[in-house]
Amino acid sequence: MLQIRPPLQASTTKYAQQLRRGFRWLRFDAPLEAEYRAYSHSDEYVRVLWFSALCLLLWGGYGLFDLWRIDAARLGAGQQPLLTALRVTRVAVTVAIALVLVGALWRAPMRWLHGALMGLGVALSCGAAFAVYAYKVFGVPHETAVLVMIMLGLFSPFAINLWAQLAMAALYLACVGALAWVAPQPEVQAQMLRLGVELALAALVFSFAAYWREHQRREQFLYRGDAHWLAMRDALTGLYNRRMFNHHLEQVMAQARREGQPLALLIVDVDHFKAYNDLHGHPQGDAVLQQVAQVGLACIGRPLDIAARVGGEEFAVLLYGSSAEHARALGQSLVAGVRQRALAHGASPVADVVTVSVGGAMVQPEDRPQTLFARADRVLYQAKNNGRDRCHWEAALQA
Template identity: 40%
Template sequence: MSAHHPTLPAHEALRTSYSRQLRQGFADLRFDPPLEAAFREEFDRGLAPRLAWLALLITVSWLAFWAVDPLRMQPQALPAAQQGLWTELMAVRSTVAAVLLLATWRAWGRHLGGHLRHWVVVTALVVTLGGAWGATCYLRLGSFQPLEILLLLMAGLFLPIGLTLRQTLPLALACLVGMTLVGVLQTEGAAQGRFLYFSGLMLVAALVAAFGAYHREYAQREQFLLRAELAWQAGRDSLTGLCNRRLLEERLQALLAQAPHDRAPVALVLADVDHFKRYNDLYGAAAGDAALRTVAEVLQSMAGHPFDMVARLGGKSMAVLLHGLPLPEVQRLAARALNDLRTRAVPHDGSEHGWLGVSLGLAMAEPGDSPQSLHRRADHALYQAKLNGNNCAIAAP
């Protein structure tokens, strides 16, 4: 999640992109672009091994049919006029087997990469059209061919093979049209009528499978949003919408570990609302909550880098973690935040300034710093800011 998530008003604090998408709905099985990309990334996780096993299963099944063909047909006993059909059938079997073996080899070798969906589409087209062509060969040879296998091929297109329903539907339509054309062009008479009949059944099978695939993908998308929303809420402060202490500590630990490698400055800014107990006593707890949300929004404006983070540490204490900025720029952002809060002029009769103020302690990470040592220096600077009259920013030496 970006550090620029809005924090006001209170009921907006948990209105993340996930919850907004849940409210907006996704009947068309499509999220807003950033969420769609995140969903596809999770959807694809672990997909390659599953496709590898599926490709192996299909390949073994196809090779088994190929091995049984000579036993069923006894090609040496076929009339000379039908030898060409036998050769045609073997050519179809060989072509599809070659594509399947190549796809299986690439899937098991993890060589599909970013072309995974292209391989899925090509393999599905080759298998379905090859299956249809093989069926017409059997029909023309006068041998029994269970066309029901084509129904399984059509239904199989709607399995979770790496394509969304929006991608599967055009593929299924292409396969259906292709199989129908193969049947019409390669057969005649009763055989052609039988093939057309099964084309109708395949259309019905596609509609039924699409109905099931729609609800499966809808449930997957809904679960993705719910899991992400729960994970987001688990790391956030419910009052302000800021990150919590745990997330801040994890991010700070990661940035300090990375700092020697990327040589990017890391700054920690601790914030403490001035005379907050007096404010609560004067204006009540509800006004105190609103004041904390205002301070949170002001501090949030300091974050601009993807690795930046603003967190509520508890009570009236907050923190800003900044990445890649030198001390003068951190001081400039702190001064801007103080000025922003001064401009808002939230009344505070218990403050020496007459408005709600906040004290800031700044510390830049040094070589060898741990999260604890950096926090101690920022905390010492914050203490100096309090001694300096509050409502100011002091940088640690």
């Protein structure tokens, strides 16, 4: 008795399975995690460019304010080294911003860019904290707006995930603690400690926000992936549907022309399928289609190959970079593979088991997707008219 498999549902996709398992620690299974990272990096260079440009503008503006805010002539001899350290910090952070900006412009590897962004976040927040410390030691009035740089460095939503943000916050708090430890005046020490406590509380709030922001982004990725999979797949067989096949055929034909690669198309039709449904019932017919789909999937092996269900009992196999000889051999093996499944067909005049007919064509320079499909379909009908249960090719390609 032929085993009937249930139709493929959304709950069986890798995206839906991950949703059911959850991702409390903001990590997917390894293959899906790699796909998510590629998805999230798709527009990251542009966002990093805007972020680094904004940082450069704000940090440079605060640096220019130092020129008139701090009168070096009025500082004591003991404060001159601190002024020098402040200027060195300004230059160092500016260089860090410039490196990230150049890296984004030149499309540096994203792994390198992520490390540079983490370094930039620590440099911005700790540099701004050091500037606050210097202002307090100098007794120079300063706007609390300087804290914008701290918050920007710590809680930037660009390219930095939750765990990186928490690591940056910890480094920043260590920096503030060190500055409070070395502060020469008790009031400066108290002010720096108060600043550290205030921003630690802010870090806690923003960390929860960062967690849920990333959680929701990952959840949206899973829902989008599940919906896209369902839109591109045939629910019964799991193969690509006609819409996806048409899109892929157009893309692959253009690529084959650019690269000078051969392209073969096989059209597969289940012989006397209506008679099978009338005798055995539609549930059994669905099971037959699933079995034929598995045989079709076994024929593809290259990244650009595709197997699709393009009609009720009609399938298509597209073979990129396949010679006519190789494609013809695959067509014969497809016919033999369905026969070997030994699916009883009591209403077929061809055989006592389910069989298929296959028509094949190779892409020609003048072909469009419609003409290639039409040629393969004509050859399929030649195979059916010649007795079915066989693979036919255009006359010029027959063995």
